[in-house]
Amino acid sequence: MKTLVPMILSVCFIGAALTRANEIPKPGPEMQKYAASYCGEYTYTGKTQATPLGPAEEVHGRAIVRPILNGFAIEAFYTRKGPEGETQSREISWYDSAAKNFIYTFVSNDGYFEQGSFAPSGDTVPWNGTVVVEGKRYKQRGADANLSDGTGFIRKQEVSIDGTTWMPVEESKYVKVRASAADSAKLEQELKRLETQAWKAVVKRDFKTIDRILADEFIGIYDNDDQASDPIWTKEFLISVVKSGRFVCNSIEYDDLKVRIDGNAAAVSGVTTTKETFDGQDMSGRFRFTSTWIKEPTGWKCVGDRAVRISDTTATSTQCGQVLAFRVVEPKPDIKPKALEEFAVDVYAPTWRKHAPGMKAFLIKGERGKDKGTYIDVWAFDSVQTRNFYFPKEGGDASETGEKILAKAPSLDYEKYFKTSEEEVNYTDYVVFGQGRSIEGSKVIALRPVELKTGVDAEAFEKFAAEVFAPAMDFQAPGIRGFFIKGERGKNKGHYAHVWIFDSIETRDFYFPTEGGTASGLGAEMLSGLPELGWDKYLKESEGDIYTDYVVID
Numbered sequence: 001m002k003t004l005v006p007m008i009l010s011v012c013f014i015g016a017a018l019t020r021a022n023e024i025p026k027p028g029p030e031m032q033k034y035a036a037s038y039c040g041e042y043t044y045t046g047k048t049q050a051t052p053l054g055p056a057e058e059v060h061g062r063a064i065v066r067p068i069l070n071g072f073a074i075e076a077f078y079t080r081k082g083p084e085g086e087t088q089s090r091e092i093s094w095y096d097s098a099a100k101n102f103i104y105t106f107v108s109n110d111g112y113f114e115q116g117s118f119a120p121s122g123d124t125v126p127w128n129g130t131v132v133v134e135g136k137r138y139k140q141r142g143a144d145a146n147l148s149d150g151t152g153f154i155r156k157q158e159v160s161i162d163g164t165t166w167m168p169v170e171e172s173k174y175v176k177v178r179a180s181a182a183d184s185a186k187l188e189q190e191l192k193r194l195e196t197q198a199w200k201a202v203v204k205r206d207f208k209t210i211d212r213i214l215a216d217e218f219i220g221i222y223d224n225d226d227q228a229s230d231p232i233w234t235k236e237f238l239i240s241v242v243k244s245g246r247f248v249c250n251s252i253e254y255d256d257l258k259v260r261i262d263g264n265a266a267a268v269s270g271v272t273t274t275k276e277t278f279d280g281q282d283m284s285g286r287f288r289f290t291s292t293w294i295k296e297p298t299g300w301k302c303v304g305d306r307a308v309r310i311s312d313t314t315a316t317s318t319q320c321g322q323v324l325a326f327r328v329v330e331p332k333p334d335i336k337p338k339a340l341e342e343f344a345v346d347v348y349a350p351t352w353r354k355h356a357p358g359m360k361a362f363l364i365k366g367e368r369g370k371d372k373g374t375y376i377d378v379w380a381f382d383s384v385q386t387r388n389f390y391f392p393k394e395g396g397d398a399s400e401t402g403e404k405i406l407a408k409a410p411s412l413d414y415e416k417y418f419k420t421s422e423e424e425v426n427y428t429d430y431v432v433f434g435q436g437r438s439i440e441g442s443k444v445i446a447l448r449p450v451e452l453k454t455g456v457d458a459e460a461f462e463k464f465a466a467e468v469f470a471p472a473m474d475f476q477a478p479g480i481r482g483f484f485i486k487g488e489r490g491k492n493k494g495h496y497a498h499v500w501i502f503d504s505i506e507t508r509d510f511y512f513p514t515e516g517g518t519a520s521g522l523g524a525e526m527l528s529g530l531p532e533l534g535w536d537k538y539l540k541e542s543e544g545d546i547y548t549d550y551v552v553i554d
Contacts, residue, residue: 027071027072027095028095028097030095030097030102031071031072031074031094031095032071033120034074034095034102034120035067035071035074037120037146038065038074038125039065039066039067039074040065040176040177041062041063041064041065041176041177042062042063042064042065042152042174042175042176042177043060043061043062043063043174043175043177044060044061044062044063044155044172044173044174044175045058045059045060045172045173046058046059046060046155046170046171046172046173047059047170047171047172048082048169048170049167049168049169049170051159051167051168051169052133052136052138052159052161053112053131053133053138053159053169054133055084057082057083057084058082058083059080059081059082059170059172060080060081060082061078061079061080061081062078062079063076063077063078063079063174064076064077065077068092069338072094072095073092073093073094074092074093074094075090075091075092076090076091076093077089077090078090078091078108087108087109087110087112088108088109089106089107089108089109089112090106090107090108091104091105091106091107092104092105093105093118096117099117100119101117101118101119102117102118102119102120103115103116103117104116104117104118104127104129106129111133111134112131112132112133113131113132113133114129114130114131114132114140115129115130116128116129116130116140117129123145123146124143124144124145124146125143125144125153126141126142126143127141127142127143128140128141129141131159138159138160138161139159139160139161139162139163140157140158140159140160140169141157141158141160141166142155142156142157142158142169143155143156144174151175151176152173152174152175152176153173153174154171154172154173154174155170155171155172155173155174156168156170156171157169157170157171184261187259187261188259188261190300191259191261191266191268191293191300192257192259192268194213194293194300194302195254195257195268195270195291195302196254197209197213198210198213198214198302199249199252199272200252201213202238202242202249202252203249203250203251203252205242205243207239207242207243210235210238210239210242211235211239213301213302214235214238214301214302215235215294215296215301215302215303216235217235217303217354217355218234218235218238218301218302218303218304218305219232219233219234219303219304219305219355219356219357219405220232220233220234220238220304220305220306220307220357221233221305221306221307221357221358221386221389221405222305222307231389231401232401232404232405241278246278246279247276247277247278248276248277248278249274249275249276250275250276251274251275252272252273252274252275252276253272253273253274254270254271254272255270255271255272255273256270256271257269257270258270265292265293265294265295265353266292266293266295266300267290267291267292267293268290268291268293269288269289269290269291269382270288270289271286271287271288271289271310272286272287272289272307273285273286274286274287285309285310286309286310287307287308287309287310288307288308288310288383289305289306289307289308290305290306290357290358290382291304291305291306291357292304292305292353292354292357294354303354303355304354304355304356304357304358305357306357306358306382306383306386308383308385308386322380322381322382322383322431322432323380323381323383323384323386323387323429323430323431323432323488324378324379324380324381324429324430324432324485325378325379325380325381325387325427325428325429325430325489325490326376326377326378326427326428326430327376327377327378327379327426327427328374328375328376328377328426328427329363329375329376329377329418329419330375330418330419331375331417331418331419332416332417332418332419335416335417339417340363340375340417341363341553343413343417344362344363344553345553347412347413348361348362348363348412348414349361349362349363349553351412352379355405355406356390356405356406357405358381358382358383358386358389359379359380359381359382359386359387359390360379360380361377361378361379361380362378362552362553363375363376363377363378363552363553364376364378364550364552364553365550365553366548366549366550367549367550368515368516368547368548368549369515369516369546369547369548369549370546370547370548371548371550372548374548376550384431384488387429389401389402390402390405390406394489394490395489395490426491427489427490427491428487428489428490428491428492428493429487429488429489429490430485430486430487430488430492430497431485431486431488432483432484432485433462433465433466433470433483433484433485433486443502443503443504443505443507443508443552444500444501444502444503444504444505444507444508444549445499445500445501445502445550446499446500446501446502446508446512446547446549447485447497447498447499447500447547448497448498448542448546448547449492449495449496449497449498449546450484450496450497450498450539450540450542451495451496451539451540452496452538452539452540453538453539453540456537456538460538461496461538461539462484462486464534464535464538465483465484468534469482469483469484469535470482470483470484480500480501480502480503480507480511481500481501482498482499482500482501483499483501484496484497484498484499485497485499508549515549
């Protein structure tokens with residue numbers, strides 16, 4: 001089920017002189033409640049009766065219901081199939097605060113048009129409206145009655161020519177589509193299969209499979225210590241060097257494969273062990289990689305791949321390698337919040353996800369705490385090596401090869417929305433302690449600064465953070481994980497922070513229901529075992545409550 005509540009990200013203090021943006025209006029409780037109850041994806045089956053609106057027939061189809069326009073309206077998109085073929089329809093509904101009811105408009109690609117109003121009452125949503133078919137106007141009424149098990153609703157409709165005598169039109173059952181654990185597991189296995197199949201095809205010189213799985217815009221970044229080859233590989237370049245024999249991969253084996261799915265995008269990560277040469281030079285070794293996949297009409301395609309050679313240093317590090325870079329940004333005064341956030345969702349985040357292997361970028365906004373109202377530009381790199389590939393120097397420009405990658409992305413028109421920043425100190429790059437820690441797919445991240453006690457050995461604390469705390473937090477309380485990070489570049493360089501990750505805003509509110517408040521009720525009981533992990537041995541008691549909850553613009 002979708003909700004109107006935006007995803008939340010909580011991050012610690014980033015800078016003292018931060019600019020507050022105007023608050024975006026939020027829909028009222030009536031709209032939020034309706035959206036929470038009815039938004040989602042449905043399949044439906046039913047029967048129609050012979051009426052002036054059409055013949056009697058069995059119908060089935062699909063409906064996708066989602067909030068739009070910052071949650072002030074609900075859009076439902078219907079696809080229906082019957083003996084006469086397929087029709088598509090769209091319905092927009094919104095709350096009229098003056099009339100105290102909802103207004104809707106419904107239009108179909110076969111010329112059917114309907115508009116009216118409804119007012120939810122308990123488990124039923126009755127409505128009244130007017131239908132226009134082939135130039136004639138009819139009265140219509142009906143109701144959606146929720147199923148007792150919460151899986152959907154029954155919709156019944158009636159029509160009248162004179163507004164007095166009513167005849168039944170349709171009765172259909174709508175059932176919400178819920179991704180089962182089996183379906184999710186099946187998709188994960190499919191992406192793992194495609195990942196291994198693509199590079200097994202390189203070994204076998206199976207160019208048809210390579211061409212099918214890799215997207216035309218594929219970009220791979222393979223910076224080796226020996227620099228035997230150009231680090232940027234396009235699909236065309238990969239196929240050409242395999243065909244010519246310049247690149248020979250004799251074998252590739254996979255370990256520790258993990259899949260993260262986000263709608264029509266996914267990331268596959270793991271470790272490969274290869275035996276390969278480029279221009280006769282041995283490039284064999286172990287590599288940690290992350291590949292990016294996009295679901296297209298023809299299936300899943302790999303659009304990016306990032307691999308880093310595993311050295312003794314990276315293999316034994318207490319850091320997982322991920323870098324989270326936060327930079328304060330200020331919207332231009334003439335830019336409306338709605339336009340800014342549409343840019344962030346529709347252009348900014350998808351562009352970097354698709355065109356920059358090993359990294360993603362998105363916009364967040366302060367929703368609670370110290371920096372409420374502030375916008376932050378977040379860049380998440382899959383490793384320190386990837387960050388260094390793009391930005392080798394602290395506070396410096398992108399590298400020459402990094403610029404080549406970034407230049408492949410379409411023009412974002414970024415400066416149209418944000419003021420140009422000349423204050424490069426207003427950012428921090430954080431490295432993460434603990435293998436496998438990630439913000440991928442998170443809805444809420446609570447991050448608070450922490451300080452080591454006098455005399456505590458930093459290396460000992462970082463070992464505790466990576467090997468004790470992070471793994472234990474995976475099982476401490478339902479819906480919540482935790483780890484520590486450390487500023488590695490920028491304003492908060494050298495400073496530690498503690499990160500909470502929640503799987504939803506509801507989970508965050510369950511544990512911490514009020515802004516600035518402490519955990520309460522059952523949530524407090526679930527977190528009561530935290531001191532037993534021993535972090536008080538290393539950290540000073542917190543003075544004050546400096547934090548910010550950021551909304552992910554997504």
